[in-house]
Amino acid sequence: MTDHVPPVSTGRRRVLTYLLVALLAAAVLAAVVRSGRGGSGEGADDPAPTMSLPEADTVGDQLTDKPGLRPLVRVCPLPRFGLRAAAQERFVTAALDCLDKMWRPVLEDALFDDEPAHLKIVTRDTDVPCSEKTVTATDAVQYCGYDRTVYWPVSTPDFEGLGPGDWRWVLFVVMHEYGHHVQELTAVFVESHDERLLAADEDAENLVGRREELQAQCLAGASLRAAQGAGVLSRSQARAVLDGQDTGEGTVTHGSGPAYRRWATEGWRAGGTTVCDTWSVPADEVS
Ligand SMILES: [Zn+2]
Numbered sequence: 001m002t003d004h005v006p007p008v009s010t011g012r013r014r015v016l017t018y019l020l021v022a023l024l025a026a027a028v029l030a031a032v033v034r035s036g037r038g039g040s041g042e043g044a045d046d047p048a049p050t051m052s053l054p055e056a057d058t059v060g061d062q063l064t065d066k067p068g069l070r071p072l073v074r075v076c077p078l079p080r081f082g083l084r085a086a087a088q089e090r091f092v093t094a095a096l097d098c099l100d101k102m103w104r105p106v107l108e109d110a111l112f113d114d115e116p117a118h119l120k121i122v123t124r125d126t127d128v129p130c131s132e133k134t135v136t137a138t139d140a141v142q143y144c145g146y147d148r149t150v151y152w153p154v155s156t157p158d159f160e161g162l163g164p165g166d167w168r169w170v171l172f173v174v175m176h177e178y179g180h181h182v183q184e185l186t187a188v189f190v191e192s193h194d195e196r197l198l199a200a201d202e203d204a205e206n207l208v209g210r211r212e213e214l215q216a217q218c219l220a221g222a223s224l225r226a227a228q229g230a231g232v233l234s235r236s237q238a239r240a241v242l243d244g245q246d247t248g249e250g251t252v253t254h255g256s257g258p259a260y261r262r263w264a265t266e267g268w269r270a271g272g273t274t275v276c277d278t279w280s281v282p283a284d285e286v287s
Contacts, residue, residue: 056195056208057280060188060215063273066110070272071102071222073229081167085154089121091167092152095174102226103178107185117181118149126151141173143180145189150177168233172241172264175223179216182273188215206252210286211278213254214263217245218276221267229271242268256287 063069076098081091100116108114120126125134128151130144137155144151162170183189192212199205221242228238245264246257254260263286266275278286 056211059191059195059211059279060183060186060277062112063182063186063188064277064279065274067272067274069106069110069274071099071226072105073226074098074101075230076101076232078167078171078232080164081162081170082164083154083159083162085121085123088152088154088159089119091170092119092121092150092174095171096150096178098227098232099175099178099181099223102223103182107182113185115148115185117178118147120149120151122151122153141177143177143184145180145184148181148184150174150181168237168241169244171227171232172220172224172245175220175227176216178223179219182219183212183216188212207283207286209253210255210259214259214286215276215278217255217260217263218267218278219273221264221269222271222273222276223267224264225268225271228268238268259285259287 076094078094078098079087079090081087096117096119104114104116120128122135122139123137125136128135128142128144128149129146130142135142135151135153137153138157139151139153140156140158141153142151143149158173159170180189183192189212192208195208196205199208224233224238224241227233228235233241242261242265246261248257250256250260255263263276263278267273269275
């Protein structure tokens with residue numbers, strides 16, 4: 001399982017604060033109007049104030065409406081994976097470097113930001129700008145958009161018992177985190193953060209989170225296809241990685257096992273971002 005915290009810049013936060021204040025003011029106004037109706041009978045025919053909230057289905061259109069946004073096939077050797085911290089660092093560094101080579105040129109061509117993804121290997125409690133809590137060596141892997149960094153705890157239970165032969169599964173975890181990096185560079189994160197803030201309740205907030213996570217899965221699928229094209233792994237090995245994404249029930253914040261596999265497979269089949277519009281599909285497709 002992977003995790004991350006969506007970023008929001010200070011300036012953006014200020015705007016969001018104003019927006020929330022505006023929403024609150026509108027809610028108070030609506031309450032005043034309602035109580036006025038009940039109390040005096042005046043204004044009973046007045047229309048209630050309405051708010052138009054941003055539509056979730058437009059989130060990330062800048063990423064999914066561009067047919068040319070496909071990671072490039074780039075041959076890049078990966079070192080042997082192992083659970084020792086140094087081995088993990090070597091492997092993840094090489095994998096991120098490879099993903100930078102796949103994605104940054106196409107992002108640049110599409111006029112998006114193309115900063116490389118950074119890596120922080122977590123061996124002891126580490127501050128992360130996306131959270132007030134520190135990241136510990138046994139936490140899940142996570143991506144922080146503030147500093148565009150993958151935080152990689154070396155003792156995460158998710159990797160317990162993995163051996164060198166499991167490197168393809170670990171590679172896909174890196175690809176998922178890089179999917180979040182693509183979301184960050186294309187401003188999907190900022191938009192999804194807005195959606196989260198405006199969510200009416202926890203269920204709505206979780207739905208936003210799943211749309212975001214499953215899009216990262218889809219983008220990881222596109223990366224997997226490019227890696228297959230480069231001969232990093234065979235078609236049947238790629239299929240095994242995709243099938244392995246369904247680990248059962250999943251979580252309400254990241255998505256069910258079948259949805260995790262389905263969106264990764266969509267991205268892999270297409271090899272690009274156009275099929276990764278998890279924001280405009282019905283809620284039951286991002287369960
Ligand atoms: Zn994630």
